[in-house]
Amino acid sequence: MTPPTVSSLIRLVTERLTKSGIEEASTESRLLIRSAFGWSAIEQFTNLDDTPPTKHLEVLESHIRRRESREPLQYITGTTEFYSRQFSVNESVLIPRPETEQLVSLAIEFVRTQNIGDPKIADIGTGSGAIAISLALEMPSAKIYATDISGDAVIIARQNAENLGAELDICKGNLLDPLDGQYDVIVSNPPYILSGQLNSLQAEVRKEPILALDGGNDGLGVIRPLLANIKNKLKENTSAVFIEIDPPVEHKVMQMAQSQFPHGKISLLSDLSGLSRYITIEHI
Ligand SMILES: C[S@@+](CC[C@H](N)C(=O)[O-])C[C@H]1O[C@@H](n2cnc3c(N)ncnc32)[C@H](O)[C@@H]1O
8 A cells, every 4th residue: 555645654664674684764765755755855854744755665665575585775765975976886886985085085196296197097807987086086187097806897897987077998807907108007996805704794785796806815816917917017216005905804905916016105094983094105
């Protein structure tokens, strides 16, 4: 039976999501309804006392079932926010995380403090394109390249670039292989979860692509070859690498960076929770 008002529909959906163990059930219920009905927050608010439009109820029901089976909300609504912009996401790409925004800020800060007028920047393992596209839009004079080994991710990244009006080159390929020449900045948020921990991840995370998560037996399966080959892709003077890491492997990553860049300035930086989350290498 159709609930008499949008308010009562919100309550009903909230109850179903709560039963499935979803913590932010009330917020998610509103978001699922908005997305299924094509409403903005204001439209939903002004319709609270009205009868829900029946033509969208079937879509809503299928979205609720997907969420009850612990599919991430962002895959169902098809969108997520990163660096204050909306990016399309689906099951081919990692849902960009808030901590990765800091990687974007670090790269921008480096370019500005070093006064690099028209920087050449590469993003390795671009996924939805969140990092590369944000950099392109924040620094319009930059020449940005992005790579990903997943052809499906490259399709989404290119769609996001087009929708957001960003100009950059996005190529399918392994790590640095598609890149020509030398770069001022290379950024990456590579897969870094230990293979043995994949099964114990939160149900929603397990729905994200394995290629985006699996860092091999020691979590360094992608970072290791990336660091081993990165030096000859960097400009000789004043260039830098910014890589997001898993805090428990900070010492191992630090050692690898030191052996590749014995004269580089290498630092570990913390995320907003105080965990070592980024390694920066200044190759000066
Ligand atoms: C953790 S996700 C990061 C996605 C995006 N940069 C972000 O921060 O939201 C890692 C990405 O690296 C890609 N990837 C994994 N192995 C790769 C490789 N050998 N070469 C290039 N990309 C790779 C995956 O397909 C995935 O899109």
